[in-house]
Amino acid sequence: MALTERPGMAPLFLVSMATVGFEIALTRYFAVAKWSEYGYWVISIVLAGFALSGVVMALARDWFARHGTALLTVLPVLLIAAAAVGYHFVTTNPFNPLQLQNQATFGPQLYNIAGYYICLLPFFFLSGLYISLCFVLNDTQIGRVYGFDLTGAGLGALLALGLMTVVHPFQLLPCLLVPLFAAALFARRRRLAVGLAALVALAGGQALLLLGDAASFNDYKAIYAPLHVPDSRTVAEIRSPRGLYMLLDDFTERVDTDVSNNAGLLGLPGPPTSFGLYRDGNRLASLPRPGPVDAGYAAATLAALPYTLRPHPRVLLAGASGGFRIAEAQALGAASVDALEPEPVLRGALRQGLGESPPVTAGGTVRILAESPIAAVRASGPYDLIDISADFLDAAEANTSAFATEAIASYMKALTPGGIVSLPASIREFPAYAIRVLATARAALLQAGITDPAAHVLVYRSAWNVRILLSNTPFDAARIAAAKSFCDERSFDISYFAGIDVAAARANIYNDLPAVSFEEGEVTSGEGAHDAIADEAKPVLLGQSTESARAFDLSPITYDRPSFYAVLRLSQLGTILQRLELLPQAEIGPLVNLAVLAQAAMVALLVLAVPLLGGRRMRAGGPGVLRAILYFSALGLGFLFLEIFLIERASFYLNDRTSGFSLVLTGMLIFSGLGSMMEPRFKADPRRGIVIAVAVILAWGVLLLVGLQDFMLATLGLPWLARAAIVVALVAPASLALGLPFPLGLGRMGSGGFLPWAWGLNGAFSVVSTPLANLMALQLGYDRVLLAAMLLYVTCILAFPRLRKST
Structure with missing residues (x-):
């Protein structure tokens, strides 16, 4: 078919820019209002819409070619309307991921997900139709068409990321309607009529999105309750491609650390009140209030034991927890502290303060660095203590690499003789996470040249968290005795040291931790006190199989497989689906x-x-x-x-x-x-x-x-x-x-x-x-x-x- 009129490339460039921008805007909406994982599910409809447009175009190619110029004239106007209406209904959708994980309530949530598809498919189908039609009408210039399509998409991604620094995530889409309006102005036919139609669509879309804005935090997000308590106020807000950061001031905010219930008996104060810093509605860290930071509670925390075993250490601290971990390390007698805070907003809060929260006083024995722990040990070692904060893992996705086998092996090589690496693990949901860190620690010790890993490990815990201590020299009787005394004074439990009698240790357990069968969804231990970590620590350190290894993937974390939380075996999908509410x-x-x-x-x-x-x-x-x-x-x-x-x-x-x-x-x-x-x-x-x-x-x-x-x-x-x-x-x-x-x-x-x-x-x-x-x-x-x-x-x-x- 001879085509006498071929479309220009500028409208294609703008449509591609707006399409990718819309996709990224949807990603940000779901990360803030819902959970980003479900946003990824919904946004998969993007390329599905493209694929379906190719199907329709292939089956009716001749009709589309005959009406191609007219369609390219009208489609940008339709895209403006489809984007605005689709996004509006996305924000009003009552989808609740927690109900999707409950067999009694998941049914309506499937309809809500279908509703997302219905809202979003028209825009991405029409966008795919526009791009596909450009290929058909320019079949002798395929490379040029594809080049404008991809470069427009790339600059659209840059535009969306740049807008995130100034625009609230819920308000990104109104900005991205403008490139579609510009694309409509390039119409080759009925330019005035199309321009007026595009202007009406743009004005209507903006009014719908700005006046009918229904986007908000879902009530299961961590920020929802503190945001709605009496007298709660937001004292600072930062908009960034990394997330929406909000600093809250309300009476519920306290330092988030694992403190012994015996702090009062030890004559130690409890953690002070603080500001709460949230990213995309998830709790990120506590930030100090104005005035001196009282870290008198530090000796009662789970993380304090290494400072007792290695007095006055030179410390590499991965994760400053808003500055409180620096104050704790100083209160525990650290000779010097290199505090690593790769997360830019947290690092800025330490150096310049954030809102009403003051900066941390650095200088002298304290340095605040931006490096990862992996880079820091290569540049600044050796250290007496390498201490990873409990909240470091969740402060940024890239921090998972700090728990890899290769990373821990590099920490071991950066220690002074008798130095200690302190690794945290949570047992609030799956004790298997702690077992996997133990398996990773064993692989790291072997990689560091230690032939008997079991003698170089000490494990102790509270009811909710575990600390795994690794040393480049075996833990001798004196250090084990000091650890026992420390834990007894604070009602913590020692789950492993070389030579532990697990059966005898059960008689004095402070925090019961029974084993739970994921397959059966119930506690499997008999009567009496239990320590599921102690039951499996020794076999794991000896490289033997355990009950958890049969239910979960406990293979060591590596740079090539860095996903810390991926312990479910997808081969057991049927069991997983039956236990969705536990995940x-x-x-x-x-x-x-x-x-x-x-x-x-x-x-x-x-x-x-x-x-x-x-x-x-x-x-x-x-x-x-x-x-x-x-x-x-x-x-x-x-x-x-x-x-x-x-x-x-x-x-x-x-x-x-x-x-x-x-x-x-x-x-x-x-x-x-x-x-x-x-x-x-x-x-x-x-x-x-x-x-x-x-x-x-x-x-x-x-x-x-x-x-x-x-x-x-x-x-x-x-x-x-x-x-x-x-x-x-x-x-x-x-x-x-x-x-x-x-x-x-x-x-x-x-x-x-x-x-x-x-x-x-x-x-x-x-x-x-x-x-x-x-x-x-x-x-x-x-x-x-x-x-x-x-x-x-x-x-x-x-x-x-x-x-x-x-x-």
Whole structure:
């Protein structure tokens, strides 16, 4: 079909920008108002909408081509309306994740999730239709179209992230309607009428979103109760791509630490009142009120024992807990404190204060540093005590790497003789978390050259938390006796030391901790006092199997498999679904990935069926259809596999998930867009282009598999800007190559129904790729995800589509 009028690229650029911006705005809404894991489930409809648009376009390609210019004129106006109305109904949806985890109440929540799909699918379907139509109407300029699509998406991500610094997360979408309005102004037909319609849609959408704003914190979020107690007030608020930070002043806020019930008998005060700092509605830390910090309670805390065993230590403190842990360390006699606070807002509160909370007095024996513990021990060791705060793990996603086998081994090598590493673990929900930290500690001690790990470990606990102490010299009788005395005075329990008699120790347990069977959902121990940690500590340290290991994945945490909370065995999915009400929020992620994968598989099957549904013209492709299925499916999987691998590695390197995500996402989109614009250079010999692109990707992948981890560790001490530049430099060459295979393959599909079908096929398998890659990383590690991506691109060479005539 000859087309006399081809659309310009500026509207496509703006539509792509707004689409990715809307996706990120939805991510922020769910992270603040609900839980981010469920937001990921709902937002998976984005690429599903793209895939479905490709199906519709493929089945009715001729009609869309005949009316293409008119549709491109009207679609931006419809997109404004669909975005505004869809987001409004998202914010009014009464979805409650806690009820979804209860078999008696989950039914209505499935309807609420379906409601999210109904609200969001129109926008992303229309957006996919717009982009797909641009490919059809510009079938001789595929590389150029794809380049504007990707670069627009990359800058849309940057725009959304930049807006988060000034705009409340609930108000992001009104700003993102403006690029759609601008796209409508580029209409080639009836410009005045379309402009007026777009203006009316924009004004109506803004009025609906700003005047009918129903977004708020759900009542199960940690911030909800303190935000609504009498006289509660917000004394500071920070808007950032990392989250919405709110500092609350109310009578419920106190220092969040594990203090002995015997503090009064010891003549020690209780923790003082404080401000409460929340991020996205979740409690992050306590911040001190004006005036001197009274840390007299420090000697009654669970974390105080190492300071008794190693008097006047030089301390590396990972996580300052708003400054209270620094005051505690000083009160316990620390000779010096290097306090690490990688979380930028917490670090800013320590250095400059936040709202009415004053800064921490540093200087002299106290340094406040931005490094991760891994970088700090390489730069500033040795230390007498490396103390990780109980809230450090949850302060930032990237902090999970501090609990990896390789990290703990590096801590052991940075200790002075007789030094101690103090690791926290919570037993509020699953004692298995503490057992997994023990298994990781054993692997780390072996890696550090200690042949008898069991002699170098001491474990003690309260009712809610465990401390695992590791030393580079065995814990001798004197230190064990001192630990027993410390715990007896504070009603803490010792769960393990070399030579412990577990049966005899049960007679003097202060905090009963019976074993719980996850399979049966009930306590399995008999009468009397119990210590489930003591029952399994020795076998774990000896490398033996335990009851928990049969129910949970207790494999050591590593840089390649850093997920701390992923202890559920997905092979026992039936049992997990029966015990949904017992699952902590942190364990929901893998189940959400499974749900998204199931949904994505159904969408992919629908797209795969298009050649069967599209009549004789589509079925005539024969073996060429099979090659196209392999090619575009592999592209959809491979691109996202590489993106997820790079985001994880960049997050580790920058010690910040948000920065890693931002740099990798925008870098890959923009450089891939630039790479796709090189497609005309290979029109004469497209197979040569795909071979060159895949060769670059494979060589780059091999270099990363062989040397990336060592390179990152060797350069962790560089300034953040230098490391960020290195991330961009690592992303750029592969991304340029990644931009070529899709337009090269799409150019072989002709201008008939196969072209939008291939577009939809790529979108459908992009939906599959994200949950599949996440699950692979949990089970096999991120290096296997990279290796799988490389194999997928090899498949692209073998399945490169044969030339198809235009229809």
